[in-house]
Amino acid sequence: MHEEQQRVMMNEAVAKLTSVCWDKCVTSVPGSKFSSSEYSCLTHCAKRYADMSMIIIKSTQSKK
Numbered sequence: 001m002h003e004e005q006q007r008v009m010m011n012e013a014v015a016k017l018t019s020v021c022w023d024k025c026v027t028s029v030p031g032s033k034f035s036s037s038e039y040s041c042l043t044h045c046a047k048r049y050a051d052m053s054m055i056i057i058k059s060t061q062s063k064k
Contacts, residue, residue, distance in 0.1 A: 013053060017045075017046060017049045017050075020045070020049065021041075021042050021045035021046055021049065022042075024041065024045055025038050025041035025042045025045055026038055026042075
């Protein structure tokens, strides 16, 4: 059961990350690949999102 909950949480996080970063970084109709600025933005956005998620998880776990 715990693994299933983790899988659901991970899927939700990926969906949120995709939505947030896509809306922020993809400014035109995508072609076969992203422009260099879109790629850079998506990379940085995903890293910041992952970093903040880890900070929140650690903070939440330390309060238990």
